[in-house]
Amino acid sequence: MSRPAPPDAGAPVAATLDAGMPAAETDVILGDLGVLLLECGTSVTDVRGSLEQVSRRAAPETTLEFAILPEMVMVSRPGAASATTTVIGKGEALTFRQSARASRLVRDLEMGTVPLEAAPARMAAIRATPRRMPGAQSVIGCGLLSASLAVLFRCPWWAALLALVVGLLVGGLTILMMRVRAAAAVAPFVSAFVSTILVGVTANALDLGPVPLFAVCAPVAILVPGALITNALLELTSTDIVTGASRLMYGLIMLAFMAAGLYAGAYLTGLRIDSASAALVGEAVHLTSPGTGWAALPPLWTAWLAVLVLAVGIGLAFGSGLRLTLVCVVVMVGTYAVLASFSPHVGSIVATGIAAAVLFVAARVLERVMLAVPATVSFQPAFLLLVPGTIGLVALASFDAQALASAPMMFLSLCIGTKVGALVADLARITRSTIFLRWARPARMGEL
Numbered sequence: 001m002s003r004p005a006p007p008d009a010g011a012p013v014a015a016t017l018d019a020g021m022p023a024a025e026t027d028v029i030l031g032d033l034g035v036l037l038l039e040c041g042t043s044v045t046d047v048r049g050s051l052e053q054v055s056r057r058a059a060p061e062t063t064l065e066f067a068i069l070p071e072m073v074m075v076s077r078p079g080a081a082s083a084t085t086t087v088i089g090k091g092e093a094l095t096f097r098q099s100a101r102a103s104r105l106v107r108d109l110e111m112g113t114v115p116l117e118a119a120p121a122r123m124a125a126i127r128a129t130p131r132r133m134p135g136a137q138s139v140i141g142c143g144l145l146s147a148s149l150a151v152l153f154r155c156p157w158w159a160a161l162l163a164l165v166v167g168l169l170v171g172g173l174t175i176l177m178m179r180v181r182a183a184a185a186v187a188p189f190v191s192a193f194v195s196t197i198l199v200g201v202t203a204n205a206l207d208l209g210p211v212p213l214f215a216v217c218a219p220v221a222i223l224v225p226g227a228l229i230t231n232a233l234l235e236l237t238s239t240d241i242v243t244g245a246s247r248l249m250y251g252l253i254m255l256a257f258m259a260a261g262l263y264a265g266a267y268l269t270g271l272r273i274d275s276a277s278a279a280l281v282g283e284a285v286h287l288t289s290p291g292t293g294w295a296a297l298p299p300l301w302t303a304w305l306a307v308l309v310l311a312v313g314i315g316l317a318f319g320s321g322l323r324l325t326l327v328c329v330v331v332m333v334g335t336y337a338v339l340a341s342f343s344p345h346v347g348s349i350v351a352t353g354i355a356a357a358v359l360f361v362a363a364r365v366l367e368r369v370m371l372a373v374p375a376t377v378s379f380q381p382a383f384l385l386l387v388p389g390t391i392g393l394v395a396l397a398s399f400d401a402q403a404l405a406s407a408p409m410m411f412l413s414l415c416i417g418t419k420v421g422a423l424v425a426d427l428a429r430i431t432r433s434t435i436f437l438r439w440a441r442p443a444r445m446g447e448l
Contacts, residue, residue: 028085038089074086074087095131149218151309152306228251303340353413
């Protein structure tokens, strides 16, 4: 009986991988997995790290290289004659619930509990995850988010009610515009313009005088590209210069569109911003007002209730589901507690950086301890309490010199805090499943 000839030493490495799976099919699956993570809002740095972990687990004898762009993943084999495999995504953002299921799939693949050939069926199921009444949930979520931010920053009760109504209208308008590709590009401008017009017309009709800061920016806060800017910062400092720069530029363009909409609406209606209103979380506790009834400020204890409502609104707007909404509640309460604790001692600007660093490390730890809670899901909601983007927008619209000067410092503090948190997570070997790999090795040796 003759034995088959051994493979040629000069042949391309690993013609078939993963228990007989063709190499081309493996590359396509890995590319599609990377696109799925991009649709979850994961940074390209983390996507590359996850794909490298999965490829080493599925095909340890083969070296694969990955090039990641915001909507594209390219998989190549050094020294092989085969062409680079390119997988392009549709650019559709997934809900928090879908992101959590995608995170669990990646962790299962990294740990080897799920074979790579089973990934396409799981990814198809993730993309097909049903969501009850997505339009209604998103609109209600925008309304709750807007009203809770107004209460959290201690706007008068009339301003909180106005923010609720305008938030519902802006949420519905944004959803309609996002369904048309050409309209989606100008959605930040149109939404900010319509929101400011509604607030300005109402303030003039009821003779309300200067309007609190967050009565204007709360309805459009959900449009502030906080997660996008965070990923851009992580990528720019992780040698992903092209992707990080493009994301950052896109985020700044979105902010510019929103600023233009706010400025145009304020100019047409003669809207004036109350310079004594709170622009930062730490400033809200010092506000006082002689007003009564609807003109009175919410009591201080309502801020904690507003944080809970804010987390529920984010859960509805981004499709979290019950369990992830509870995670959002815990994260938001923790973020507010850090800001409220440090702001009186070190100031709001430094407290923002401290909160960003603590939250980023906590999000990474939570991602590793609870496989179904990716860091993007836990960090993005709290960004609404940290991001100074809305402050800069209203500062541009109202020409408030003090707010305009504090916005860059807040943004710089946020950047430094985020990067310090990322550095701590890397040094502590929290990032990219290093903990699980250390746990998995003794288990496999015991089985042998």
